[in-house]
Each structure stands twice: as structure tokens, then as C-alpha cells.
Amino acid sequence: MTNAPAAIAFDRVDLRRGSRLIVGGASFEVRQGAVTAVLGPSGAGKSTLLYAITGELDPSAGRIEVLGKPLPLASQRELFALRRRMGVLLQGNGLLTDLSVFENVALPLRMHTDLPEEVLAELVVMKLSAVGLGEAGHLMPQQLSGGMARRVALARALVLDPPVMLYDEPLTGLDPIACGVILELVRNLNDNLGMTSVVITHHVRETLDIADHVIVVANAKVVFDGSPEDLTDTSDPLLRQFLDGQPDGPIGFDYRKGQR
Template sequence: MTNNIVEIDNLSFGYKGRLLHKGINMVFPRGKVVAIMGGSGSGKTTLLRLIGGQIAPTHGEVRVEGAVVHEQDRDGIFKLRRKMGMLFQHGALFTDLSVFENVAFPMRELTDLPEAMIRDLVLMKLNAVGLRGAHVLMPTELSGGMARRVALARAVALDPSIIMYDEPFAGLDPISMGVICGLIRSLNDALGATSIIVSHDVKETFLIADYVYFVADGIVAAEGAPHDLMQSTLPFVHQFVHGDKDGPVPFHYPADNYRAELLQTPTT
């Protein structure tokens, strides 16, 4: 068995003939925190869905622990997913369940643990994210940062070996961002898991990631350790890392000639 828990091999994916990914290769070594970065709409989240087997690739394959994801039947995919935990962009907490029940959800659904043990485990997970005291609250009573932490506790409820984070920092205040940032690293190391972070927040991601892939125009535009990428002279990476307004990623959406379009008389 290789040391890579997840491997993406020459993967292409697209809807209706328009390819979002054009031959992507990535590896995610065990125990590491690997980030996938790229602008909005570059298909980062779709990559997580491909790893989770929610969608099938057009070409190529994703292997999780050696198993090709899209060749699995339903049971096979569910078996693979039990090894994964995922933190959704807005937490995706079940709004009809309390914080406690949210974290208990995967345990109740997927295991036959006795109630007393579930209680202890849930409180331990909530304690790890600092929200043991909030276990009776409903998701609507939580702030954005707290909801994200509860969702994180839920994602690691069954001690997964792969934890995926979809935009874990989006829409958080700086304090919450710092908290989540620290949690991702510490949970990864405590559980001995592999973390895959999809993000466009350069500062936080570079702080915790061991390795970073840059995705642009459907291909891996650059990759490397955060420190190396900071020094990168590649125009795209430079623009992204330093947040320049214009560069290889244009300010303007592709359009007809500006002057010609203004001079045109409306047809209707």
C-alpha cells in the first residue's frame, strides 16, 4: 500500500461537454494537511465531491485507500465514506436537531453504541471544539463560528481517517477564523488523519497546510509547500497569493469589444 491515502489520477470532469477539470493529478499523503486553492468557480468543491463519490468523473479516477471511487457500488461508497468526515461550507448542521444530537447523529446512524457511550463521545468531541457547554442549544442559536465548530465536531465524530474541509474560513470573523485554523491542525495531528482543505483564504491556509495545490482553468497550475509558493514567480500564483486586482486572472468577464458593444443599436 502506498503512503498516499487519496490519489487523483488524470481526472477530468465536466457538465454538458464543458470540462471543469482537464486532467488533474494530485496525491494526499497520510497524516498531512493538504490544501487545494483556486479562485471562485475553479471547481475546488467539485473535487471534494468527486473524492466523496457524490459525482463520477468524466475521465480518469479517484482512488481512496487504493479503491477506485466511481467503480464502487452504493455499499462500497458508503463504506469508503465512513472513513471520511466532511465540513461543509456553512456547516450544514441539521436545523431540526440540537447541537448534541447533531454530533450524535453519525454515531446513532452508523453504529450500535449504547446511549451512555454516545453521550460521553459527543461531550468529548464538543469539548475538543470548546462547545461542551452549548450542547443543548439549537443550531439557529449559534453564531457562524460556533456552528462551524459544531459541524467540525460532527465531522470527526467517528474518528475519520480523511477529513475534508469545504471553505472552512469563509464568512468568519478573524477570531473564529484563528480558532478553526488551530482546530484543523490539532485535530489532524491528534487523530492521525489526513486533512484536505479547499479554500481561497491564503493567509490561514498557508499557516496550517503542509502542501498546497493551485487549481486554475481546470488544471493544477502550481503546487508546493506554502513557503515555496510564497516565493513563486509564476504570475498566477503571485496574483493569488498577493491578491493583485488584475493579472492572469482577468478583472473582466470575457465580453465583446467594449467600444463596439456601446455603439451597437439595440435590436429589440
Template sequence: MAENIVEIQDLHFAYGDLQILRGLSLSIPRGQVVGILGGSGCGKSTLLKLIGGQLRPSSGSVKVDGKDVHALSADELYALRLDMGMMFQSSGLFSDLSVYDNVAFPIAENFHLPEELLRRLVMMKLHAVGLRGARDMMPGDLSGGMTRRVALARAIATDPKLMMYDEPFAGLDPISLNQIVGLIRELNSALGLTSIVVTYDVQEALKVSDYVYVICDGVVLGRGTSEEVARSEDPYLKQFLNALPDGPVRFHFPGPELAEDLNLAPVLRDKA
């Protein structure tokens, strides 16, 4: 068994002319919670879709559990996807199904189980996220934090080996947020998972992760344990981690000098 459950090598990807990944390489060791940090729009969700085989890179490779995701047949990819759980920011719950049925759905779709066994499985998953008591509620009646926890129960329903979380902290109140941080860590060790947590939220990423990658401009900008990354003296990392508006990554998009754009007379330019 390979030590790394995910290995990504020199990955390039573009949406048409919009280049997103420019030679990204990283590996995810088994058993860890690994944070992938990066600003909005830098390609984090895209990266998860490349790992899940929903998108195809222009070059480079993604291996999950030793298998080259983009060289698999449709059947092989489908089987591999059963090993990957995914929790999206927008939960993706079926709004006309109860909490119970939302969690039962992926199990029933993939395995033919007697009703009683299915019920026990669903109850165990709901118990794991503290929501057994909410089984009969409808998604529309849940708070933001509960919605995210149901989505989590559904993502672990088929016992994946690898869990991927896309912005699991976005828009949560502080208590729900800490519950999600705790759940990600607890489930990772209790279920023997490996977890990838993709987020722009620096503080939470450092809290939840054993190891962190910071990505920017389509490559890995920095990496290390949460402690190493938090202490880093690298100017790019410091700008990102401290959310400084200006630094090596400029606030101003490259363009002509302001004085030129304002058509100031040369005598005024020095003052602009």
C-alpha cells in the same frame, strides 16, 4: 498501506457543456494538512464531491485509501465514506436538533451503541472543539464560529481517517477564524487524520497547510510547501497569491477592441 491516502490521476469532469476539470492530477500524503487553493467557481467543491464519490468523472481516476472510488459497489462506497469526514461552509446542521443531537446523529445512524457510550463519545467530540458547554443549544442560537465548530465535531463523530473542509474560513471573524485554523491542525495531529482544506483564502490556506496545490482552469497550476508557494516567482501563482486584478489571467474577458465596440471613428481609435 499506500503512502498517499488520496491519488487523483488525469481527472476530467464537466457539468453538461461546462468543462470544470481538464486533466487534474494530485496526491494527498497521509498525515498532512493539504490546502487546495483556487478562485471561486474553479471547481474546488466539485473536486471534493468527486473524491467522496457523489459525482462521477468523465475520465481519470480517484483513489482513496488505495480504492478506486468510482469502481466501488454502492455498499463498498458507503463503507469508504465512513472513513471520510466532510465539513461544509454551510454547516448543514439540522436546525431542529440540539447541538448534542446533531453530533450524536451520525454516530447513532451508523453504530448501535448503549446510550451511555454514545453520550461519552458525543461529549468527547464536543470537548475537542471546545463546545461541551453548548450541548443543549439549538443551531439557530449559535454564532458563526460556533456553528462551524459544531459542524466540525459532527464531521469527526464517526472517526474518519480523511477530513475534507470546504471553505472552512469563509465569513468568520478573526478570532473564530484562528480557532478554526488551530482546530484543523490540532485535530489532524491528535486524531492522526489527513486533512484536505479547500479554500479561496490564500493567507489562511498557507497558514493551515503543510502542502498546497493551486488549481486554475481545471488543472494544477502550482504546488509546494506553504513556504515554497508563498515565495514562488511564477507569474500565475503571484497573481493569484497577491490577488492582482490583472496579470497572466486577464481582467477583460476576450472580445473586440473597445474602440470597435464603441464604433469610434478611426481617427479617435488610437486615443481610445
């Protein structure tokens, strides 16, 4: 796994919002085929990294490469083509409440392909089955539990067979059992569909169990880049504060205008 080529590479990347540096000098690689967890305290810049990967936020310095393409891309057309190759599961599920589960999952296929209806239906049912909801196509979003809705959103993110899946806080609002189901799906889908996965999360312990590789962002920097085992065993005071959930330590929680 560690010798697999990089699906995503950051080289000394600075990300700003206005003049404010959110993440500075970030260098790391996401290996093809791996599940990479991006961890860090609230407001550290994890979602900002995701926006940089999807090309929604251009770096103010450094180089980003995604699936062999250096960002920013030359045209909107190229950017849309790249985005089609990235499945994104956002914090809210973003299901359309007036469409059935089937139609929600079918939406990207209807927008981006001209597949005949029977092929489209087969693909939708296949993806719903992959998340354990093969017989739920007729339900409306209001009839779903939180965990089921998250799985429908996942099926929709997967329906165009993206080589890369990006998950932003996929466990928010779910009970421990539903969290376990989602994390198991992340791992199994990654392996069975031959994908590369990036999981941004606050759920440190649970996610370390399924991750191959971990990046920790804190104090506007990448402060750890390594294996889950090395993170768990670390004696670094900043990482220990984060892992053990201690309120006092090297990680600052104050918002300061113009700095981090």
C-alpha cells in the same frame, strides 16, 4: 511526511459537468497525516475536486484512488462504506435547528451504529470537548455564534472518527478570530487524531500558515502542487496574480459557454 503513503491520488483526471471540462489532466497526491490546502480563484473547480473525492462526481478520464480504493466503486454499498470514512464540513453548517447541539452531533452515531446511550453520550461529549464545546450540548443551534456553529458542525463531521477530513470553505462568514480558532482546530485535530485533512479555501494567507502541502487550481488545471514556502516564494505570474489578488493577469474571470 512527504514519504507517507497517499490517502488520495489523482492521476490525469478530467472532471466535467455535462460537456464542459471543469478541471482537466489533474494529477496530485494527498499524503496521509498531512494538511493539504486546495486554493484557487472562485469558480476554478475546487469544490468539483471535492465532489470527485467523495465519489459524487465520476471522472470522465483518469484514475482517482481514495483510501486505497479506486473510484468509481462497483456498488452504492461500497461507496457508502467509503463515505463513512470521510468527514465533510460543508460551506453551510447544515445543523438541524430543531435539535440540540448534543443531538446534532449524535445524529451520525444514531444513524450508523447501535451504541448504547451511555457510550454514545460519552463519544458526543468527547468530540464536543475536542472543539472546545464540551459544555454546550444543551444549547440549540439558534443560540450559537457563527464560529460556535461551525465547531459543532466539525464535531459532528468527526464523530465517526473518519481517517480523512474534507473542509469546503470552513472560514466563510467568520470573523478573523473565529477563523484563527477553526484553522488551529483543523491543524490540532489532524495531528492529535492522526487524520489526513484537505482544506478548500479562499483564505490563502491564513491557510498557508497551517498547511503542509498546497494545490492551486486555476484556468481548469492544477497549476501548483508543492509546499506553502515554495508557493509564497514563487515568481510565476499566474500564481502571483492569485496570491497578490490582482484583477488583471493570466487568470481569466470571464464565463464562457462551453469552455473555461
